Amino acid sequence: MPGPSLLDDPLHAGIAWSRYWRLMRWMSALTILCVILALGFLxxxxxxxxxxMYIAAAGGVGFALLLTSALMGLVFMSSGTGHDESIDDPISKGISPDD
Structure with a gap:
């Protein structure tokens, strides 16, 4: 049976999601700056x-940075709330580190 996660509690989930969206706001501002710098360099x-070419470059740089930020933010949120440890992994239980 999987253990409880902090994301199951509405208070902790709200705090975690607010931290995630704060991170995404900062990363959106940084992405806009990087797109402007990339277009200036081009x-x-x-x-x-x-x-x-400029539209494709702006779209590519912007999409890559925002997608990376979103996925890494979700990884940080999952790890920071203990959600990663709350899963039930039957495959890893039978594996010994000495094998």
Whole structure:
């Protein structure tokens, strides 16, 4: 039987989710800064080429940074609340570290 997680308690879950969304707000601001810097670097290196290149670069940099931030934020939240330890893993129970 899996043990209880702090995310099962509404108070702790609310605190964890508020920390997650605070992290995402900061990372969104950092992402906008990185997109502006990337577009500035592209303009400096290549000049005014095509608007499609700048749109694709902004979308690619923005998407990659926000997706990475969201997934890492969920990993931090899961680990920080003890949700990772509350699972029941029948496969790992039979494995010895000496094998």
């Amino acid at each position: 303009y400096y290196m290549h000049g005014l080429v095509s608007i499609h």
